[in-house]
Amino acid sequence: MKRFENLLYPLLLLLSMSAIIIGCKKTPEDPPQPQQPTTTITSIDPATAPVGSTIAINGTNFNTNPGSNTVSIGGVTATIVSATDSRLVVVVPAGAASGPVSVTAGGQTVQSQTQFTLATLPLKPTSIKQGTLFRNQTWTKDSVYILRGMVYIPENYTLTIQAGTVIKGAGPEQDPEGKSTPGALVVERIGSLIARGTATQPIVFTSSEPAGQRNYGDWGGIVLTGKSQVNRSSSTPYPNGVRGTVQAYGEPFDNSGALQYVRIEYAGALQPSVPGARLSGLTMIGVGINTAIDHVQVSYSGGDGFSWFGGSANAKNLVSFRNSDDDWTADWGYVGNVQFGVALRDAQVADRSGSNGLEVENYEPNATADVAPVIPTNGLPQNAPVFANLSNFAFQTTPPASSTVAGTSTYRSGILLRRNSIISVYNSLFYGYPEGLRIEGTAAGYLVNATSSALDLRGVVLANTGTPIVGAGTITTDQITSYFTSTARGNQIIASSDLASLLLNSNSFTLNSPNFVPQTGSPLLSGAATGGKIGSTFFTPVNYRGAFGTDNWLTGWTNFSPQNTDYDR
Structure with a gap:
């Protein structure tokens, strides 16, 4: 036993020393873990x-x-x-x-x-407006204004609308004259509408229907008329039921007022005086260049989004959202400039006339052939507008060659040019149309316009189209293709298989909360065409194609879910 005890003490001492040695060894530390950013x-x-x-x-x-x-x-x-x-x-x-x-x-x-x-705000008081307003007025954001029938601002009178004000258009059943005319606001020649909203307090024109019950074409829309030139005879009636005729004016620097940070929702109702006719969300007839138009959104129009009938008005930062017919339409010799416009379609909604992105006409429908330039008494002979930095989105998926929705309603072209129009389109994207570019007319007239650069398409991207280019009349598809794909023009056709290369924003087609700012590295953020007609001082020089670079100019003042917005408080 004693021998065992003599052995035990040395053994315990050895074990203790081993533990001390092991404890003194440096234990390697685990590598530091990256800190996850905290929301x-x-x-x-x-x-x-x-x-x-x-x-x-x-x-x-x-x-x-x-x-x-x-x-x-x-x-x-x-x-x-x-x-x-x-x-x-x-x-x-x-x-x-x-x-x-x-x-x-x-x-x-x-x-x-x-x-x-x-905040539980009280209901705002309402003010009914009808007939012709023969006095200067100021509408304030403390009230809601109801338009019944055609409401006119006549010559020499001004309507001023305060930022944040809501105006509602009544349906045809509330026409005070009993003619079933939907509510609309019409600014006549030498009359003036000053509607300057702000990014945080836009002015809103919308349906008088309650939240949840609003629909396409609940009311008429806004019409501006001016004294700038149109290419119609002086006795030509104003379109779509607006009273008066175009008369013989040619004052390109005319001023109809200002529309800035304004939303127009659920307009485009049928006009009873002209069967089948509809006003656009914003209709401009002979409007002059001194009229300020920027930051305007038209949503859920039963007709076109924006329509220019002649005139020289310029516009920037426009939004066409889920409208039924064309997004941008120019006719009657329009010669103004437009930059930065975005259009998003609901692919399930179109018009029986054929919904286009940009539709540019010129003469009457029966003038199917090109005509020699003439000098009318009251304006220029041809449409010659300039559009730059447009982004139009229709079908996210590959569109069918012939797109039909809702029975007879159809989609047609991203760009439709006909009747000897000499439009110029620069640095723009048209995505998801059955046809990308269609030009109708005679080959002789087309070649003259193309050769002289009166017709000028540069930096245009046609993406995800069923048929990228179509010629009609005596213009062949090969002629247009040769012109459009010329290297010097910098145009592109992007096949459906290559769409990912555009690096579009993933929410470009999100109907209730879209975002169109391209992803970092998108080829659309560079390579813009320069020169030509976008060299004028009106155009903001940018290096991107489409309506957006890195700045989202939609923030704050737009509304992509107006159906349930409470406008009464």
């Missing part, structure tokens, strides 16, 4: 707002793609208008309640420490 909400601006208004959620680690974030206000998901890594702009949804705001981004869900308070 936070730092503030809500404003922290009190009513349903239908926009608020900004400031914080960190948001996704710059709006659709990759989820914002909940009082348990109800909100529509995200725009997104950066530190700011989400959202619309307060119907059914929202006071309480914290939650954001899900980057796999993390966080709640705000600041409480959001839902």
Whole structure:
């Protein structure tokens, strides 16, 4: 036993020393793990707002793609208008309640420490407007204005509309004259409409129907008439039921006022005085160059989005959203300039006349052949507008060669040119049409215009089209193809198999919250054509093709979900 004890002590000592040695050895540390960015909400601006208004959620680690974030206000998901890594702009949804705001981004869900308070504003008083307004007026955002029948601003009178004001167009059943004429606002020659909204307080023209019951063509629309030139005889009646005739004017610097940061929703109703005719969301007849038109959105029109009948008016930053017929249409010798316009279609909605992106005509429908230039008494002989930086989106999937929706309603061309129009289109994208470019007329007239650069198409991208180029009349498809694909013009045809190369925004076709800013590295962000008619001082020099570079100019003032917006408070 003693011997065993004598052996035990040395053994314990050895074990203790081994433990000390092992403990003194440096244990290798695990490599540092990268810190995952934390999603936070730092503030809500404003922290009190009513349903239908926009608020900004400031914080960190948001996704710059709006659709990759989820914002909940009082348990109800909100529509995200725009997104950066530190700011989400959202619309307060119907059914929202006071309480914290939650954001899900980057796999993390966080709640705000600041409480959001839902404002319960009282109903605004309404003011009925009808007939001819024979006095200067100012409409304010404290009231809602109802247009019944054709409401005219006559010559020498001015209507001023305050930023943030809502105007509703009544349906034909509320026509005070009993003629079933839908509500509309018409500015006559030498009359003036001053409608200057702001990015945070746009002026809204919309349907008088309650939220949830609005539809295409609930009311007429807005009509501006001026003293700039048109190529019609002086006795020609104004189109689509507007009173008066064009008369003989030629004053290109005429001024009909200003439309800035304005939304026009659910216009384009049928006009009873002209069977089958509809006003556009915004109709411009002989409007002069000194009229200010920018940041205008036309949504859910039962007719065209924007129509120019002659005149010389310029426009920038236009939005045509889910309209029924054409997005942009020019006729009667329009010679103005347009830059930065985006159109998004609902592929299930079109017009029986054939819905086009850009439709440019010139003479009467029976003038199917090119005609020799003439000098009419009251204007120029040909359409000669210049459009630059348009983005038109129709079908996201490959469109059928002949696209028919809703029975007799059809889609047709991204660009339709006919009746000797000498339009110029620069640095624009037309995506998802059965036809990309169609030119109708005689080969002789077409060749004269193309050779002289009176007709000028440069930097144009036709993508995802059933048939990219079509000639009609005596113009052949080969002639147009040779012209369009000339290397010097910098035009492109992108096949359906190569669409991913455009690196479009993934939300370009998201109907309730689109975003059209291309992805980083998109070829559309460079390579713009220069020179030609876009060398005038009106055009903003940019190096991108389409309506957007890296700046989303839609933020704040547009609305892509107007159906449920409460405009009464």
